[in-house]
Amino acid sequence: MNTVPYLTFALTKGRLAHQTLELLAEAGITCEEILDKKTRKLIFVNEEQRLRFFLAKGPDVPTYVEYGAADIGVTGRDILLEEGRNVYEVLDLKFGACRMCVCGREDSREKLKHHEMIRVASKYPRIAKEYFYNKKHQTIDIIKLNGSVELGSMVGLSDVIVDIVETGSTLRENGLTVLEEICPLSARMIVNPVSMQIQSDRIKRLIRRLKESLEKEH
Numbered sequence: 001m002n003t004v005p006y007l008t009f010a011l012t013k014g015r016l017a018h019q020t021l022e023l024l025a026e027a028g029i030t031c032e033e034i035l036d037k038k039t040r041k042l043i044f045v046n047e048e049q050r051l052r053f054f055l056a057k058g059p060d061v062p063t064y065v066e067y068g069a070a071d072i073g074v075t076g077r078d079i080l081l082e083e084g085r086n087v088y089e090v091l092d093l094k095f096g097a098c099r100m101c102v103c104g105r106e107d108s109r110e111k112l113k114h115h116e117m118i119r120v121a122s123k124y125p126r127i128a129k130e131y132f133y134n135k136k137h138q139t140i141d142i143i144k145l146n147g148s149v150e151l152g153s154m155v156g157l158s159d160v161i162v163d164i165v166e167t168g169s170t171l172r173e174n175g176l177t178v179l180e181e182i183c184p185l186s187a188r189m190i191v192n193p194v195s196m197q198i199q200s201d202r203i204k205r206l207i208r209r210l211k212e213s214l215e216k217e218h
């Protein structure tokens, strides 16, 4: 019987998972099962390398990692900032690069210059509050939305929005613009603090290999 413990990865469903698997493959970490598009399985195993992988919604990834249900996770920095989980952020994977911004109609720019109370719609209330309260010292009324946040500014729900901007085309096509940049974002690798001690050698070796692959690319 193999007594080597599994190293469990929680990946973010969708494009981020594909990019993560590509990078892991460069570092010699593979999982045949997960590449099968037809499968309905939720957990994928590489017995030989004693690895397990599962796919989760982005905001759930740091939850799995904090509780130790996964040793390692990959998700966006936006999610890590918003969720504020107790995990180690060990690597910037560089892909999924975009920006967290305050956006709105050009005529809303004035409202960011004074300390007047404004309405801000966002999927990221924690990031929005942190920025406005601690950096700008401006009081806001935050309205939580779950998607298509741009609508908030367009239909008069809010004065501005706080949202992710990647290419900027959603803003452009809807008559909105970036008013202020909050921070850059990209995919990050996170590790459970206890796993980092217990499986220290294995995890550090993995981080080293991934770093080498990333350096080759950039």
Ligand code: PRP
Pocket (backbone or CB within 6 Å): 146, 147, 148, 149, 150, 163, 164, 165, 166, 167, 168, 169, 170, 171
């Ligand atoms: C994200 C984000 C913006 C858009 C930005 O939304 O919230 O709406 O992408 O990308 P762009 O700058 O390249 O246009 P997503 O597509 O994830 O869906 P959502 O609006 O439902 O959150």
